Amino acid sequence: MIKNILLGTLLLAFMLQSCTKRYDEINTNPNLVPEVSPEQLFAPALASILDINMSRNRTFNNELMQVTVNIGDGDGKVFRYDIRTTWGTQPWNNLYLELTNLKNIYSIADTSSRYKNDSYKGVSLILQSWVYSILTDTYGDIPYSESNLGRLEDGANRRPKFDKQKDIYMAIYDSLEIANSILAQSTDAITSNSDPVFKGDVAKWRKFGNSLYLRLLLRLSGKSEVSATVISKFQNIVNNPVQYPIISDNNESAILRWSGSAVAAEPMSSPFNNVRVQDFRSPGLGEFFIGNLRNWNSPLIQTNAPHGTNSINRWGIAQGSNAWSGVPSGYAPGQDVTKSSYFLAAIRIHQTRLPLPEPICKRNRLPAKC
């Protein structure tokens, strides 16, 4: 009797054990996919990074740089350099997550047997360099060599060490060097549909990478410990256009064009669609910014053709009550100021630009070739 019970139990246990065989299937998330191609991560990652930077630019950088003045006598006004600690987290918290996407593009393009693609590797390195440069320019020393390695397969590092800003810059130069040589040799295609910036033109990405390289070299050109090497590298790049092609005309600019749709839920629609019209128009322009455009008679604010379209100037700036004039940034609390010029909400749906120098060489009086 007892023997039979034991036998029955064992049999039952065995049966149960066998039905757990398909448990891995049940526990495979049907809402996610385990493997993606680099192009499937590419467009959204790019759009998100621009979204993060543009939102930051509107609320913070514009106030710091005297472009806009968010009028008010309350506390915590950025234009009075009254900067609360809470301002600190946004680029850090958002850009590091996007770096995960960029790094995954690299690792998929590097190791996946299905999606091996040198061009995506090169482009990923360029974009990583760009994002890390924004992070280190904002925060100084940051996690670089050990960052974004939280995944078990990557070493499960949840507390990356901080690297010195100087070392990070040197490492970024190395990545851009590698990106240039990878892209020089790569014959792999970037899917044009997935590339909102250059429509899959690998040569243009290479130029963008090298121009970014120039800009980042420029940043350290005044640091005495490295200026000699940095300047000679700069010259090396501009003197060897075959080895280091750079952006040479406007058609090669790195621009992500938003779709122009005013609907926030559409792909590639400007993040400013999430800002209400009245909020977007609310900050006045700074007198420093609009006053100079006015005094220089800048074509950027001229509303007539060929500079403007439909009576709106290039930068979508409205005149306001006192014509082209602004509010003095950092004005004393209590002082009576009037908002005049402001950004039209129409600019929300316009294009944005990856941060690229236009005539770097001219401005810095560098060798004639450039």
Added chain:
Amino acid sequence: MQSFPYKSRFEYSSLYGIINAAYKNYFFIELSARRDWTSTLANPYRNNSVGFTYPSLNISYILSDAVKLPSSINYAKLRASYSNVGSGGTVPYRTSYGYGPLPVYDAYGNGNYYAAPSVLVKPDLKPLRTTSYEVGAEMQMFKRRFGFDIAAYMGNTKDQILQSIIDRSSGYSGEIINAGTVRNVGLEVAMNGTPVKAKKAGGFKWDINVTYSTNKNKIIDIPDSSVVLRTGAVGSGQIVAKVGGSMGDMYGRGFVRSPDGQVVFDPATGNAKITEEVVFIGNTMPIGKLSIQNAFTFKNFRLSTLFDGQWGAVGHSLMHYKMVEQGKLQVTVPGRYNGIIGNGVLEVLDASGQVTGYRKNDVVATDIDEYYRSMMGVDNAEGSSFSTDFIKFREARIDYTIPAAYLKKYRIDKITLGIYGRNLFIWSPWPMFDPEFGTLSGTDINQGFEIAQFPSTRTMGANLIITF
């Protein structure tokens, strides 16, 4: 655009065995064993460790049947148990990495777009195991007019499956972890009694029920030096698990204090100084809970009341900080017109800027907006954290039952008329609506952080029950 309904599925199988044995109807033993297999622990790379076994043992001894006790004791029972419980949780898909679809991009180009997850999965997820020991006694005496049930327990929970917050420079904002070992030690007491009972039927009777429970939660071991379990809305408020601490320990930025505990103010502005690092604010889990229910019956009337309370925990109030910043609370009235000198000290510095001592604060804070912000605002989690101790008058009701004699001719068995009230009063140092709050966050109840709760409602009503 495609829509993506979220699908979720899990399955488990178990095998359960139980053996009961009794000796002379007063000594009982129960042995059980259970083996579970759950899909939530499986992943494509490892399928063998989804099963786990856990046993339990219960012993009870009816003392009143085994030996002759004094006649005042009607019933006495002693019990002891050991149990081991395992669980793989009921949340699937925490073991394999995957990319989430971004349906908004579907119309862009051809093809589907994805993004890396922000929460790290745990491929080697282990089941939670709780081993607990309990001893208890139950007794009824004085013709069952007084009784109690008392239980003391100690349980160790290992490998609790939790989501912790990690710094985003790791590339992710959270991760699934098996969190160390947590010990719970506690005592539960239930008592019932009838202090007054008239001899004749329908006379005055007073019943009382008291329950008391206390629990202490201590972290014995954790995979990292500290694990952030939850983050609050403001002031870097967070629940942090550390060895020796509790799973409910709240940390956040708070007041800079002198060694004797006084708030340090800024000599330039008169505002309170706030720490750069997070400090311990308090535990969000109450030490004890007590409830007392009384019922008085006299003839056809019955009155019952229920009071309960808890003590020993703190919570952060988002609503309080927000309303302070907007100047909507009475606490922000002092100093509005002439400034205020905060109650605390100033640092005395030597020539090199080192703190050499403290003196009484004498700086008038004139920017009152900023002053209250520094005291209780967004950056100061301590300033808007309060004790969640309370006593609540939870319920009262009066019933009147119409004597059956009047009803017979209408063929009605019983008519009861009652009026009742729930959530009648709260006595609590908590400055906002209700110290009992819980914010749902996924499947967890977010204890410790009140994020703009609605006020709880007081209910009053009357009812009429007719039984045929």
